[in-house]
Amino acid sequence: xxxxxxxxxxxxxxxxxxxxxxxxxxxxxxxxxxxxxxxxxxxxxxxxxxxxxxxxxxxxxxxxxxxxxxxxxxxxxxxxxxxxxxxxxxxxxxxxxxxxxxxxxxxxxxxxxxxxxxxxxxxxxxxx
Amino acid sequence: xxxxxxxxxxxxxxxxxxxxxxxxxxxxxxxxxxxxxxxxxxxxxxxxxxxxxxxxxxxxxxxxxxxxxxxxxxxxxxxxxxxxxxxxxxxxxxxxxxxxxxxxxxxxxxxxxxxxxxxxxxxxxxxxxxxxxxxxxxxxxxxxxxxxxxxxxxxxxxxxxxxxxxxxxxxxxxxxxxxxxxxxxxxxxxxxxxxxxxxxxxxxxxxxxxxxxxxxxxxxxxxxxxxxxxxxxxxxxxxxxxxxxxxxxxxxxxxxxxxxxxxx
Numbered sequence: 001x002x003x004x005x006x007x008x009x010x011x012x013x014x015x016x017x018x019x020x021x022x023x024x025x026x027x028x029x030x031x032x033x034x035x036x037x038x039x040x041x042x043x044x045x046x047x048x049x050x051x052x053x054x055x056x057x058x059x060x061x062x063x064x065x066x067x068x069x070x071x072x073x074x075x076x077x078x079x080x081x082x083x084x085x086x087x088x089x090x091x092x093x094x095x096x097x098x099x100x101x102x103x104x105x106x107x108x109x110x111x112x113x114x115x116x117x118x119x120x121x122x123x124x125x126x127x128x
Numbered sequence: 129x130x131x132x133x134x135x136x137x138x139x140x141x142x143x144x145x146x147x148x149x150x151x152x153x154x155x156x157x158x159x160x161x162x163x164x165x166x167x168x169x170x171x172x173x174x175x176x177x178x179x180x181x182x183x184x185x186x187x188x189x190x191x192x193x194x195x196x197x198x199x200x201x202x203x204x205x206x207x208x209x210x211x212x213x214x215x216x217x218x219x220x221x222x223x224x225x226x227x228x229x230x231x232x233x234x235x236x237x238x239x240x241x242x243x244x245x246x247x248x249x250x251x252x253x254x255x256x257x258x259x260x261x262x263x264x265x266x267x268x269x270x271x272x273x274x275x276x277x278x279x280x281x282x283x284x285x286x287x288x289x290x291x292x293x294x295x296x297x298x299x300x301x302x303x304x305x306x307x308x309x310x311x312x313x314x315x316x317x318x319x320x321x322x323x324x325x326x327x328x329x330x331x332x333x334x335x336x337x338x339x340x341x342x343x344x345x346x347x348x349x350x351x352x353x354x355x356x357x358x359x360x361x362x363x364x365x366x367x368x369x370x371x372x373x374x375x376x377x378x379x380x381x382x383x384x385x386x387x388x389x390x391x392x
Contacts, residue, residue, distance in 0.1 A: 010306065033232070033233055033234070034234070035234070035235075036264065038185075038269045039185045041185070041392075057184075057185070059183075059184060059185045059208045060208065060234070061208070061209075061268075061269070061279050061280075062208060062209060062234050062235075062238060062279055062300070062301050062302055063207070063208050063234045063301065063302035063303070063304050063309075064183075064184040064185065064206065064207060064208040064301075064302070064303050064304065065303075065304040066304070066305070066306070068306070126232050127227070127228065127229045127230070127231055127232035127233075127236075
């Protein structure tokens, strides 16, 4: 069974899967804040990324936002169906709305991220 | 230098017209400075020649194929939204730290700037109001020009019948960076410098505005914006860019690259 997701302060979630890979997406809070998504750019498979590095961009009607790698590693898969079906992000942000799969360089990095309770506290403190 | 001891309000600078890459670079520097000072900062500026700024993800091929803007220099903004033909507009950039009350919900910053101008214009006799936004089926995302689109909060001048389908005079778009939100906006004063321009601009829609002191209008607008954060407007007499020329020149190089302009 996959582990519970952890969260970055920049609103990405990451979940360590049974195969040792990590699935990354954007939290429901962040997706809802963006509203009316129109375009998404995902990273190339094979790209080496560092924790905190921008790995893609998403555009809503009014705003372009980056999303960031929660941990260092290699991009081993992207959700290629997502840019053509952006509504999936809002409908199922923790499932079918996943963005990329990473091979983490060091799974211990996940320990530096927020658990669900800590992330919920962060969200409540965000400016509205 | 700005008074970094104050925690509310707005600091604003006015810059001389500059080429597209330098303008985009100056706004990037502004965003970094907003994070460093932990204050909202505004830059008001013009363009040294008529220029089309493309939204962050608009297709370059679409812009190249549009005969209406043929021959005009292009620059790609980091912010989203549609293309703007600059030259008869007043452009602003505001950079707000993500921790600021305006750094959360994108609509909040959009509405603060737009409603503050609407209120100032209404006091001057212009029937300005925020558009409720159109349904996605209207296809606004596919329209090249910002002033052909209608997003929620866009500023329009009310039609004679009292509806919201009037001409748009102010549109804005954001780039949400790690530490700051950068919002670009364009207040259209006169029809853009392109053939068959269909956007009249504020001065055509409200002829008495031609006699207004534009700087006074903007100061009144930004004073209202600053008041929304509970502070004053600190409007600088000095320009922003000259004191940061080195930083801006370095940043402008990226905005000149073909890879940036052609990223989509």
